[in-house]
Amino acid sequence: MRASEPKVTSMSPDLPGLLYDPDDGEEHSKELLSELDEEPDASSGFTVKRKWDVKRSYVLYLLLFVGAIGIVTTTVWSWTHHSRRWVACGQSPAEARAAGCHFEPMLRAWVPDACYFPEPGEEYSPFDDRTWYSDIRLTQAIVGEELEKLKSGELEWAYTHEFHDEHCIYVWRKFIMAAERRLTLIDGKTANFQHQSHCSARTAETMRSIANGTWDIAHSRSYSPLKYIRCFEFSWP
Structure with a gap:
């Protein structure tokens, strides 16, 4: 899952159950090395045991390191292969x-086939019921071609009136x-919480301005960049 791509707290692969403080590990390594540099005490009888403890500690760290690599590899493999339930649309119309993607006019975006469905787009004709412009x-x-x-x-940028709301x-x-329909894959524009929140605030602002008589058609100008969006997975209760 771009992520602004979300940070480690939401989308990046994590290492569940593995607690590790690099500072603690470095300090412990210094302690082990200092023990190796100590002169053996013939009267103690613990020199051999200390060396064995050091070796055992290194073996333990090695096993932990290998285990961590295994967890990371498994997590990344699972995440990347799981996301391949859909094919990305690339960065151009071609x-x-x-990639088999569909252009959805009301999103002004190319949508992967795996999370595309035509409804309710068939009810809209955004390029026929208003004039679009090439400048802000x-x-x-x-017109024409x-x-x-x-x-x-095909057009990267376009502008019009009253499209945003x-x-x-x-x-929605x-x-x-x-x-x-309990769809498990939804396009990234429809499933984007930040976008939904923005839409709610902007639409409420428009409704208030109409109600109090301050609405101006000049403020309804919409710019619309062409997007290439991805699919997001949902798990419904």
């Missing part, structure tokens, strides 16, 4: 098509459908 000032309308590229997921509502609908 790579996305070659909304002065250069996208460029419009066809926009519809097929509708996109948010679309994502899509997540509810995924939950009803």
Whole structure:
């Protein structure tokens, strides 16, 4: 699982059950080395035992090290092979098509086949019911061949009015459908908690501005970069 990719606390492979403090380990190694440098006490009779304890400690550290490597290798192998239930879409429309990905207009994104489903996208025509532009000032309308590229997921950037809030509502609908079907793989835009929180705040702001009469169409300008998103795994109760 990019992760901003999440830090060790959420997505990175961990070493469960293995507690290790590098400082403690280094200090203990120094103690062992100092013991080896000591002059043997003939009257004590413990010289041989001390050397055996040192050797045994090194063997123990070696076994712990090998065990840790085994845990890391197993965890990484499991994580990477588990994620290969789906094929990444790459970084270009050509790579996305070659990987069997689908362009989803209301997400303005290429979605892996494993976590794609067309509903409710069939109810929307975002490239036909409003004008799209190639510049942020909304002065250069996208028409003709460029419009066809926009519809097929070829244009990297596009701008329009009133797309963002509708996109948010679309994502909520899509997540509810995924939950009803208990889908175990959901696209990374629909399943992204940060994105959902952002959508909630932005849509609430729009509703308040409409209610108090301060809404301005100039503030509804939306910029839409083309995305190549991944699948996220869900486990439903």
